Amino acid sequence: MIDHSTIIEDRRSDATTGTESILAGVLADVLRVDRVSVDSHFFDELGADSLVMAHFCARVRKRGDLPSVSMKDVYGHPTIRSLAAALAKRAPASARPAAAATLELPTPTSAREYVLCGALQALFYLGYSYLGVLAAIEGYEWIVAGSEGVESYLRAVLFSALAFLVVCAVPIAAKWLLIGRWKPQQIRLWSLGYVRFWIIKTLIRSNPGVYLLVGSPLYTLYLRALGAKIGPGVVILSRRLPVCTDLLTIGEGTVIRREALFLCYRARAGRIEMGPVTLGRDVYVGEASVLDIDTSIGDGAQLGHSSALLSGQSVPAGER
Numbered sequence: 031m032i033d034h035s036t037i038i039e040d041r042r043s044d045a046t047t048g049t050e051s052i053l054a055g056v057l058a059d060v061l062r063v064d065r066v067s068v069d070s071h072f073f074d075e076l077g078a079d080s081l082v083m084a085h086f087c088a089r090v091r092k093r094g095d096l097p098s099v100s101m102k103d104v105y106g107h108p109t110i111r112s113l114a115a116a117l118a119k120r121a122p123a124s125a126r127p128a129a130a131a132t133l134e135l136p137t138p139t140s141a142r143e144y145v146l147c148g149a150l151q152a153l154f155y156l157g158y159s160y161l162g163v164l165a166a167i168e169g170y171e172w173i174v175a176g177s178e179g180v181e182s183y184l185r186a187v188l189f190s191a192l193a194f195l196v197v198c199a200v201p202i203a204a205k206w207l208l209i210g211r212w213k214p215q216q217i218r219l220w221s222l223g224y225v226r227f228w229i230i231k232t233l234i235r236s237n238p239g240v241y242l243l244v245g246s247p248l249y250t251l252y253l254r255a256l257g258a259k260i261g262p263g264v265v266i267l268s269r270r271l272p273v274c275t276d277l278l279t280i281g282e283g284t285v286i287r288r289e290a291l292f293l294c295y296r297a298r299a300g301r302i303e304m305g306p307v308t309l310g311r312d313v314y315v316g317e318a319s320v321l322d323i324d325t326s327i328g329d330g331a332q333l334g335h336s337s338a339l340l341s342g343q344s345v346p347a348g349e350r
Contacts, residue, residue, distance in 0.1 A: 049114040052096060057110065060086045068110035079350050081316075081334035102343040136300030139220050147220040154229055169193065194239050201233040202255050205275075211257060212274040212294070214323075217302040227295075227302055231273045244269050253278070261311070268292075274304045281311035281329065292321040296341075310347065 045051040050068050058066050060082060072078045078086075083104045090099040097117045107113040169189045176182045208226045217223040234240075234256070243249040245267050250260045256275040261282035268286050272278050274294035286292070292315075295304045305323030309315070313327045316335035321327075325339040328347030333339065 045110070047114060047118075049096065049117060050110055052093070053090070053110045053114055056089045056093075057086050060089060066110065068114075070109060072104060072108045073350050074108075079334040080332070080337040080345070084334075084337055100343065101337075101339065105344070105346055105349055137218050139218065139300060143220040147225055150225050151228065154232075165193070165196075197237055198239045198252065201230065201237055202252075204233050205230050205256055212276040212304060214277065214305050216304070219297075219300050219302065224302060227273075234271050234273060240271065241269055272307075277304060277306040277323075279306065279308045281309055281313065283311055284309050284313040284315070286315045287317040287319075287335070289318040290315050290321070291319070294323060296323055305341065 045054055045068050054066050054068055057072075057076075057078075058064065061076065061078065066076060070076050072083060080101065084101060087099045087101060087104065090096050097120050099113070099117070103113060103116060107116045173182060173185045173189055176185045209230060217227055240249070240252060243252060245265065249266055250258075250264050253266075253272070253275055254260055258272065258275040258278040258280070260278075260280045261284070263283045264280050264286075265284075266280075266286045267288045268290040270289065270291045270293070272292055272294050277294040278292065280286075286309075292307045294307050295302055297303075303323060306326075307321050307323065308326040310327060310329035310331065312330045314332040315321070315327070316333055316337060318336045319333050320338040321333075322339060322341040322343075324341045326344040327333060327339070328345060328349070330348045331345040332350040333345060334350070339345065
Protein backbone atom coordinates (compact mmCIF):
# COMPACT_ATOMS: atom_id res chain seq x y z
CA MET A 31 0.00 0.00 0.00
CA ILE A 32 1.14 3.56 -0.69
CA ASP A 33 1.60 5.85 2.31
CA HIS A 34 -0.38 8.86 1.13
CA SER A 35 1.43 11.24 3.46
CA THR A 36 5.01 10.68 2.32
CA ILE A 37 7.25 8.43 0.28
CA ILE A 38 10.44 7.22 1.97
CA GLU A 39 13.36 8.02 -0.30
CA ASP A 40 16.73 6.39 -0.63
CA ARG A 41 20.06 8.17 -1.00
CA ARG A 42 19.65 8.48 -4.77
CA SER A 43 16.19 9.99 -4.64
CA ASP A 44 17.08 13.67 -4.99
CA ALA A 45 16.40 15.31 -8.34
CA THR A 46 19.50 16.53 -10.13
CA THR A 47 17.86 18.45 -12.98
CA GLY A 48 14.98 20.84 -13.34
CA THR A 49 13.06 18.37 -15.50
CA GLU A 50 13.36 15.68 -12.84
CA SER A 51 12.08 18.10 -10.19
CA ILE A 52 9.08 19.12 -12.29
CA LEU A 53 8.17 15.56 -13.25
CA ALA A 54 8.54 14.39 -9.65
CA GLY A 55 6.28 17.21 -8.49
CA VAL A 56 3.61 16.39 -11.06
CA LEU A 57 3.67 12.69 -10.18
CA ALA A 58 3.51 13.46 -6.46
CA ASP A 59 0.40 15.56 -7.07
CA VAL A 60 -1.22 12.76 -9.06
CA LEU A 61 -0.37 10.18 -6.38
CA ARG A 62 -1.38 12.65 -3.63
CA VAL A 63 1.84 12.24 -1.71
CA ASP A 64 4.41 14.73 -0.43
CA ARG A 65 7.22 13.61 -2.70
CA VAL A 66 8.43 10.73 -4.83
CA SER A 67 11.85 9.27 -5.40
CA VAL A 68 13.20 9.91 -8.87
CA ASP A 69 14.68 6.40 -8.87
CA SER A 70 11.51 4.57 -7.77
CA HIS A 71 9.72 2.39 -10.29
CA PHE A 72 6.32 3.83 -11.17
CA PHE A 73 4.49 0.51 -10.93
CA ASP A 74 6.56 -1.79 -8.72
CA GLU A 75 7.60 0.70 -6.03
CA LEU A 76 5.21 3.64 -6.21
CA GLY A 77 2.13 1.46 -6.75
CA ALA A 78 0.82 3.40 -9.75
CA ASP A 79 -1.25 1.76 -12.47
CA SER A 80 -1.96 2.63 -16.10
CA LEU A 81 -4.87 4.91 -15.19
CA VAL A 82 -2.76 6.89 -12.71
CA MET A 83 0.05 7.24 -15.22
CA ALA A 84 -2.41 8.31 -17.91
CA HIS A 85 -3.42 11.17 -15.60
CA PHE A 86 0.27 11.94 -15.10
CA CYS A 87 0.82 12.11 -18.88
CA ALA A 88 -2.18 14.41 -19.25
CA ARG A 89 -0.83 16.74 -16.55
CA VAL A 90 2.58 16.87 -18.23
CA ARG A 91 1.03 17.63 -21.64
CA LYS A 92 -0.72 20.67 -20.14
CA ARG A 93 2.60 22.21 -19.17
CA GLY A 94 4.39 24.38 -21.67
CA ASP A 95 7.85 23.81 -20.20
CA LEU A 96 8.03 20.05 -20.88
CA PRO A 97 7.85 17.84 -23.96
CA SER A 98 4.76 15.68 -24.31
CA VAL A 99 4.84 12.34 -22.48
CA SER A 100 2.96 9.26 -23.71
CA MET A 101 2.17 5.94 -22.06
CA LYS A 102 4.79 4.38 -24.33
CA ASP A 103 7.37 6.68 -22.73
CA VAL A 104 6.15 5.70 -19.27
CA TYR A 105 6.44 1.98 -19.93
CA GLY A 106 9.80 2.38 -21.63
CA HIS A 107 11.25 4.62 -18.91
CA PRO A 108 9.49 3.68 -15.65
CA THR A 109 11.33 6.07 -13.29
CA ILE A 110 11.43 9.85 -13.11
CA ARG A 111 15.19 9.88 -13.73
CA SER A 112 15.07 7.67 -16.83
CA LEU A 113 12.00 9.47 -18.16
CA ALA A 114 13.64 12.88 -17.73
CA ALA A 115 16.75 11.63 -19.54
CA ALA A 116 14.64 10.37 -22.44
CA LEU A 117 12.80 13.70 -22.66
CA ALA A 118 16.10 15.58 -22.62
CA LYS A 119 17.26 13.68 -25.69
CA ARG A 120 14.00 14.47 -27.42
CA ALA A 121 13.95 18.15 -26.49
CA PRO A 122 15.81 19.50 -29.56
CA ALA A 123 13.35 17.81 -31.90
CA SER A 124 10.42 19.08 -29.84
CA ALA A 125 11.73 22.63 -30.02
CA ARG A 126 11.30 22.87 -33.77
CA PRO A 127 8.93 25.60 -34.95
CA ALA A 128 5.30 24.56 -35.10
CA ALA A 129 5.19 25.65 -38.72
CA ALA A 130 7.41 22.72 -39.60
CA ALA A 131 4.65 20.31 -38.68
CA THR A 132 2.37 19.38 -41.54
CA LEU A 133 -1.32 18.82 -41.11
CA GLU A 134 -2.47 15.54 -42.60
CA LEU A 135 -5.03 16.26 -45.28
CA PRO A 136 -8.11 14.07 -45.63
CA THR A 137 -8.22 11.54 -48.44
CA PRO A 138 -10.11 13.18 -51.33
CA THR A 139 -13.54 11.85 -52.27
CA SER A 140 -16.08 12.88 -54.87
CA ALA A 141 -19.76 13.77 -54.65
CA ARG A 142 -20.50 10.94 -57.07
CA GLU A 143 -18.94 8.38 -54.73
CA TYR A 144 -20.82 9.87 -51.79
CA VAL A 145 -24.19 9.59 -53.55
CA LEU A 146 -23.48 6.09 -54.86
CA CYS A 147 -22.43 4.90 -51.41
CA GLY A 148 -25.61 6.29 -49.85
CA ALA A 149 -27.75 4.64 -52.52
CA LEU A 150 -26.10 1.25 -51.98
CA GLN A 151 -26.53 1.57 -48.21
CA ALA A 152 -30.23 2.36 -48.67
CA LEU A 153 -30.67 -0.64 -50.98
CA PHE A 154 -29.00 -2.87 -48.42
CA TYR A 155 -31.31 -1.64 -45.67
CA LEU A 156 -34.40 -2.17 -47.82
CA GLY A 157 -33.32 -5.62 -49.00
CA TYR A 158 -32.29 -6.86 -45.56
CA SER A 159 -35.47 -5.51 -43.96
CA TYR A 160 -37.61 -7.10 -46.68
CA LEU A 161 -36.00 -10.50 -46.14
CA GLY A 162 -36.46 -10.18 -42.39
CA VAL A 163 -40.16 -9.33 -42.69
CA LEU A 164 -40.70 -12.08 -45.26
CA ALA A 165 -39.07 -14.65 -42.98
CA ALA A 166 -41.19 -13.50 -40.03
CA ILE A 167 -44.42 -13.81 -42.04
CA GLU A 168 -43.53 -17.27 -43.34
CA GLY A 169 -42.58 -18.39 -39.85
CA TYR A 170 -45.82 -17.13 -38.36
CA GLU A 171 -47.90 -18.86 -41.00
CA TRP A 172 -46.02 -22.11 -40.42
CA ILE A 173 -46.59 -21.87 -36.66
CA VAL A 174 -50.34 -21.21 -36.87
CA ALA A 175 -50.74 -23.97 -39.47
CA GLY A 176 -50.04 -26.55 -36.78
CA SER A 177 -52.72 -28.04 -34.61
CA GLU A 178 -53.54 -26.33 -31.36
CA GLY A 179 -51.68 -27.09 -28.17
CA VAL A 180 -48.31 -28.80 -28.00
CA GLU A 181 -47.60 -28.82 -31.73
CA SER A 182 -47.99 -25.05 -32.09
CA TYR A 183 -45.77 -24.52 -29.07
CA LEU A 184 -43.09 -26.83 -30.44
CA ARG A 185 -43.24 -25.11 -33.82
CA ALA A 186 -42.81 -21.72 -32.16
CA VAL A 187 -39.79 -22.94 -30.20
CA LEU A 188 -38.27 -24.54 -33.30
CA PHE A 189 -38.79 -21.42 -35.41
CA SER A 190 -37.31 -19.18 -32.71
CA ALA A 191 -34.22 -21.38 -32.42
CA LEU A 192 -33.81 -21.49 -36.18
CA ALA A 193 -34.21 -17.71 -36.45
CA PHE A 194 -31.56 -17.22 -33.76
CA LEU A 195 -29.10 -19.45 -35.60
CA VAL A 196 -29.76 -17.73 -38.93
CA VAL A 197 -29.35 -14.25 -37.46
CA CYS A 198 -26.01 -15.28 -35.95
CA ALA A 199 -24.85 -17.05 -39.10
CA VAL A 200 -25.64 -14.26 -41.58
CA PRO A 201 -22.81 -11.91 -40.46
CA ILE A 202 -20.34 -14.81 -40.53
CA ALA A 203 -21.35 -15.91 -44.02
CA ALA A 204 -21.43 -12.33 -45.34
CA LYS A 205 -18.00 -11.58 -43.90
CA TRP A 206 -16.34 -14.56 -45.58
CA LEU A 207 -18.18 -13.98 -48.87
CA LEU A 208 -17.64 -10.22 -49.17
CA ILE A 209 -14.30 -9.78 -47.40
CA GLY A 210 -12.54 -13.07 -46.84
CA ARG A 211 -9.83 -12.20 -44.33
CA TRP A 212 -9.30 -8.69 -43.05
CA LYS A 213 -5.77 -7.40 -43.57
CA PRO A 214 -3.97 -4.26 -42.38
CA GLN A 215 -5.02 -1.71 -44.96
CA GLN A 216 -6.63 1.64 -45.62
CA ILE A 217 -10.04 2.05 -47.26
CA ARG A 218 -11.16 5.35 -48.70
CA LEU A 219 -14.50 6.60 -47.36
CA TRP A 220 -17.50 6.23 -49.70
CA SER A 221 -15.61 3.83 -52.00
CA LEU A 222 -16.97 0.39 -52.90
CA GLY A 223 -14.49 -1.10 -50.45
CA TYR A 224 -16.01 1.07 -47.75
CA VAL A 225 -19.51 -0.16 -48.68
CA ARG A 226 -18.41 -3.75 -48.10
CA PHE A 227 -16.80 -2.78 -44.80
CA TRP A 228 -19.95 -0.93 -43.74
CA ILE A 229 -22.22 -3.87 -44.60
CA ILE A 230 -20.20 -6.27 -42.46
CA LYS A 231 -19.98 -3.77 -39.61
CA THR A 232 -23.74 -3.20 -39.74
CA LEU A 233 -24.54 -6.92 -39.78
CA ILE A 234 -22.24 -7.63 -36.84
CA ARG A 235 -23.46 -4.70 -34.76
CA SER A 236 -27.17 -5.25 -35.50
CA ASN A 237 -27.12 -8.93 -34.56
CA PRO A 238 -29.23 -9.08 -31.37
CA GLY A 239 -28.46 -12.74 -30.76
CA VAL A 240 -24.77 -12.17 -30.06
CA TYR A 241 -25.44 -9.86 -27.13
CA LEU A 242 -27.08 -12.76 -25.31
CA LEU A 243 -23.79 -14.66 -25.54
CA VAL A 244 -21.51 -11.99 -24.04
CA GLY A 245 -19.34 -13.45 -21.29
CA SER A 246 -19.94 -17.05 -22.31
CA PRO A 247 -17.70 -19.49 -24.23
CA LEU A 248 -20.14 -19.20 -27.14
CA TYR A 249 -19.16 -15.55 -27.52
CA THR A 250 -15.50 -16.39 -28.13
CA LEU A 251 -16.60 -19.21 -30.43
CA TYR A 252 -18.60 -16.69 -32.45
CA LEU A 253 -15.60 -14.38 -32.74
CA ARG A 254 -13.44 -17.31 -33.83
CA ALA A 255 -15.97 -18.06 -36.56
CA LEU A 256 -15.48 -14.47 -37.72
CA GLY A 257 -11.73 -15.05 -37.94
CA ALA A 258 -10.41 -13.92 -34.55
CA LYS A 259 -7.53 -15.86 -33.00
CA ILE A 260 -8.63 -16.49 -29.41
CA GLY A 261 -7.06 -18.93 -26.98
CA PRO A 262 -8.85 -21.15 -24.46
CA GLY A 263 -10.20 -19.76 -21.21
CA VAL A 264 -10.70 -16.22 -22.54
CA VAL A 265 -13.53 -14.20 -20.98
CA ILE A 266 -14.89 -11.21 -22.90
CA LEU A 267 -17.50 -9.14 -21.09
CA SER A 268 -17.53 -6.20 -23.49
CA ARG A 269 -20.50 -5.76 -25.80
CA ARG A 270 -18.39 -3.62 -28.16
CA LEU A 271 -18.01 -6.18 -30.92
CA PRO A 272 -14.78 -6.01 -32.94
CA VAL A 273 -15.29 -5.67 -36.68
CA CYS A 274 -11.98 -6.55 -38.34
CA THR A 275 -11.79 -9.80 -36.41
CA ASP A 276 -8.95 -11.43 -38.36
CA LEU A 277 -6.64 -8.78 -36.90
CA LEU A 278 -7.55 -9.66 -33.30
CA THR A 279 -5.34 -12.04 -31.30
CA ILE A 280 -6.13 -12.89 -27.67
CA GLY A 281 -4.01 -15.30 -25.65
CA GLU A 282 -5.13 -17.97 -23.23
CA GLY A 283 -6.71 -16.90 -19.94
CA THR A 284 -7.18 -13.23 -20.85
CA VAL A 285 -10.05 -11.24 -19.31
CA ILE A 286 -11.61 -8.23 -21.03
CA ARG A 287 -14.03 -6.23 -18.91
CA ARG A 288 -17.19 -4.38 -19.88
CA GLU A 289 -17.23 -1.55 -22.43
CA ALA A 290 -13.64 -2.19 -23.51
CA LEU A 291 -13.10 -1.13 -27.13
CA PHE A 292 -10.89 -3.15 -29.48
CA LEU A 293 -12.38 -2.73 -32.96
CA CYS A 294 -9.16 -3.29 -34.97
CA TYR A 295 -10.03 -0.26 -37.12
CA ARG A 296 -10.32 3.50 -36.84
CA ALA A 297 -11.68 6.32 -38.99
CA ARG A 298 -9.11 8.97 -39.80
CA ALA A 299 -8.63 11.69 -42.41
CA GLY A 300 -11.26 10.42 -44.82
CA ARG A 301 -10.37 6.75 -44.62
CA ILE A 302 -10.77 3.61 -42.56
CA GLU A 303 -7.46 2.32 -41.21
CA MET A 304 -7.20 -1.31 -40.08
CA GLY A 305 -4.50 -2.81 -37.92
CA PRO A 306 -3.85 -5.60 -35.43
CA VAL A 307 -4.67 -5.70 -31.73
CA THR A 308 -2.66 -8.36 -29.91
CA LEU A 309 -3.19 -9.48 -26.32
CA GLY A 310 -0.92 -12.08 -24.75
CA ARG A 311 -1.68 -14.77 -22.21
CA ASP A 312 -3.38 -13.92 -18.90
CA VAL A 313 -3.88 -10.27 -19.83
CA TYR A 314 -6.37 -8.09 -17.96
CA VAL A 315 -8.12 -5.22 -19.77
CA GLY A 316 -10.13 -2.94 -17.50
CA GLU A 317 -13.58 -1.48 -18.04
CA ALA A 318 -14.04 1.22 -20.69
CA SER A 319 -10.45 0.87 -21.91
CA VAL A 320 -9.61 1.63 -25.54
CA LEU A 321 -7.14 -0.29 -27.70
CA ASP A 322 -6.28 1.48 -30.94
CA ILE A 323 -4.94 -0.34 -33.99
CA ASP A 324 -1.33 -1.57 -33.93
CA THR A 325 -1.31 -2.01 -30.16
CA SER A 326 -0.29 -4.94 -27.99
CA ILE A 327 -0.23 -6.08 -24.37
CA GLY A 328 2.33 -8.64 -23.23
CA ASP A 329 1.74 -11.81 -21.23
CA GLY A 330 0.42 -11.19 -17.73
CA ALA A 331 0.16 -7.42 -18.22
CA GLN A 332 -2.76 -5.25 -17.16
CA LEU A 333 -4.47 -2.18 -18.59
CA GLY A 334 -6.42 -0.30 -15.93
CA HIS A 335 -9.99 0.93 -16.12
CA SER A 336 -10.67 3.78 -18.58
CA SER A 337 -7.13 3.59 -19.95
CA ALA A 338 -6.07 3.84 -23.57
CA LEU A 339 -3.33 2.52 -25.82
CA LEU A 340 -2.75 4.68 -28.86
CA SER A 341 -1.55 3.32 -32.17
CA GLY A 342 1.98 1.97 -31.90
CA GLN A 343 1.93 1.70 -28.10
CA SER A 344 2.31 -1.49 -26.10
CA VAL A 345 2.35 -2.72 -22.52
CA PRO A 346 5.35 -4.95 -21.78
CA ALA A 347 4.81 -8.39 -20.30
CA GLY A 348 4.05 -8.32 -16.59
CA GLU A 349 3.46 -4.55 -16.42
CA ARG A 350 0.34 -2.91 -15.01
